[in-house]
Amino acid sequence: MDSEVQAKGKLAKKASYIMNVKTTAEKNEALLKIAEQLIIDKDVILSANEQDLVVGKQNNIPDSTLDRIMLNESRIELMAKAIHDLVQLHDPVGELLESTTKENGLLIEKRRVPLGVIGMIYEARPNVTIDAATLSLKTGNAVILRGSSSAKHSNKVLVDTIHRALHNTTLPLDAVQLIEDTRHETAKELFHLKEYLDVLIPRGGKNLIDLVVKEATVPVLETGAGNCHVYVDTTANYTMALKIILNAKIQRPSVCNAAESLLIQQDWFERNGKQLLQHLHEANIHIIGDSKVCEVFPHATVASEEDYATEYLSLTISVKVVENLYEAINHVNTYSTNHSESIITEDPIAAQTFLTSVDSAAVYHNASTRFTDGFEFGYGAEIGISTQKLHARGPMGLPALTSAKYFVYGNGQVRE
CATH class of the missing domain: 3.40.309.10 (Aldehyde Dehydrogenase; Chain A, domain 2)
Structure with missing residues (x-):
C-alpha cells in the first residue's frame, strides 16, 4: 500500500498533465473562485488558526513564530486581494523566448512551460499555503504542500477551501495536495520523491533549508534565511x-x-x-x-x-x-x-x-x-526569495515557476 506521500505524488503527477493544457482564462477563473471562497470560509479558517495558536502557546513557541502563524480578518482579506492581483498578472506559460528558422525550413521555438509538480515544504506561515497553491495553478503546475505541525489545522482548512473552490472550475482538485502527516519521516520521503516531483522548494528557517539542500535528491530551488x-x-x-x-x-x-x-x-x-x-x-x-x-x-x-x-x-x-x-x-x-x-x-x-x-x-x-518582496517588485505573491544563482534569484514570481521547452516545426525535413 502506498504511503500518503506516494499516493498524493501520483495524483499530483496526473493532475499536472491536465494542468498543462489549461488556458489562462480557465486558470484565472479558478483563482477568483479561491479568493471568493476564502472570504466565505473566513470564520472556519480563523477557528482552525486559533487552534494552532493555542497549541503553540502551550508549547512555548516564540512570539515571532506565533506572529507568522497568526491569521486574522485583515490577513485573510489581504490573501484574497493578492489572488485578485495575481489574476491581473501576465501568464508566462506559452511565452515565446526565442525563435529561429533554419536554412532547411525548420522552425525552432523556445517557449515557457510549467515545471510540472512543485513540492513546497515550509514552516509556520499558513499564508504560504495560499501563495504556493495559487502561484502554482496560475503557472499550470500541480503542487504538493507540506507545512509544519505548528500550523497544521490552518493548512488543512485552507486546502479544503481551495478544493471547494476548484469543484466549480475545470481545474483538477488533485492539482493541490496537502501532506497532512507532519512527522519528520514524511518530510524526508518528500525529499526523495523524484518519480513525481519536478522541484522542491523549502521556505523557512536556516535549519530547514540546510536540511533540504543537504538531503534532497529532488532538484531544490533554495530560498534563503535572511541575515x-x-x-x-x-x-x-x-x-x-x-x-x-x-x-x-x-x-x-x-x-x-x-x-x-x-x-x-x-x-x-x-x-x-x-x-x-x-x-x-x-x-x-x-x-x-x-x-x-x-x-x-x-x-x-x-x-x-x-x-x-x-x-x-x-x-x-x-x-x-x-x-x-x-x-x-x-x-x-x-x-x-x-x-x-x-x-x-x-x-x-x-x-x-x-x-x-x-x-x-x-x-x-x-x-x-x-x-525584497514579490508584491513590491511587481511579481505578485512570491513562492519564496531565492538566495542561489541558478534558475532564479531574489523574489520568485510566476516566471520562476516555469521551465523552457523547444517546439520544432517541419514539413518533412530529415538530417543528412
Whole structure:
C-alpha cells in the first residue's frame, strides 16, 4: 500500500498533465473562485488558526513564530486581494523566448512551460499555503504542500477551501495536495520523491533549508534565511539613516527581509553613534555590539562571532563599527545569507561599489531591506526569495515557476 506521500505524488503527477493544457482564462477563473471562497470560509479558517495558536502557546513557541502563524480578518482579506492581483498578472506559460528558422525550413521555438509538480515544504506561515497553491495553478503546475505541525489545522482548512473552490472550475482538485502527516519521516520521503516531483522548494528557517539542500535528491530551488545588513557610510544623512534602520528592523521583525545586522563607519559612529543607539534602544531594540558599541552604550550586550551570523527574527540587532566601506563589504560577504543588504550614503561611488561588491540577491542604496518582496517588485505573491544563482534569484514570481521547452516545426525535413 502506498504511503500518503506516494499516493498524493501520483495524483499530483496526473493532475499536472491536465494542468498543462489549461488556458489562462480557465486558470484565472479558478483563482477568483479561491479568493471568493476564502472570504466565505473566513470564520472556519480563523477557528482552525486559533487552534494552532493555542497549541503553540502551550508549547512555548516564540512570539515571532506565533506572529507568522497568526491569521486574522485583515490577513485573510489581504490573501484574497493578492489572488485578485495575481489574476491581473501576465501568464508566462506559452511565452515565446526565442525563435529561429533554419536554412532547411525548420522552425525552432523556445517557449515557457510549467515545471510540472512543485513540492513546497515550509514552516509556520499558513499564508504560504495560499501563495504556493495559487502561484502554482496560475503557472499550470500541480503542487504538493507540506507545512509544519505548528500550523497544521490552518493548512488543512485552507486546502479544503481551495478544493471547494476548484469543484466549480475545470481545474483538477488533485492539482493541490496537502501532506497532512507532519512527522519528520514524511518530510524526508518528500525529499526523495523524484518519480513525481519536478522541484522542491523549502521556505523557512536556516535549519530547514540546510536540511533540504543537504538531503534532497529532488532538484531544490533554495530560498534563503535572511541575515540582512544595513551599512551606514561616513556621508550618511542621520535622519535618513535612523528612518531606514527603524523600518528595516521593526516594521515586521519576524520576516526574512528584516535587518538583523547594522554596520556603522567609524567616523560617522563617533559623530552620531551614541544618539543612534539611544534611538534604537527607545524603540525596544536589543543591541548586541562590539567593544566600541558597548563602550559608549551600556545597554548593549557584547557580541560573539556567532551573533554576527544570526537571523534573530525579533527586536534584536547586532551592531559593529567598521573602519571603512571595504571592511563593511567584507563583513557582509562573510556573515550574510545573501538575501538583502542596504548602504546609506550620500556618496554615489561608495554606493555603487557596495551594490556591485556585495554578493546578495537584492542590494539597496538609501532604502529599507523590507522591499525584497514579490508584491513590491511587481511579481505578485512570491513562492519564496531565492538566495542561489541558478534558475532564479531574489523574489520568485510566476516566471520562476516555469521551465523552457523547444517546439520544432517541419514539413518533412530529415538530417543528412
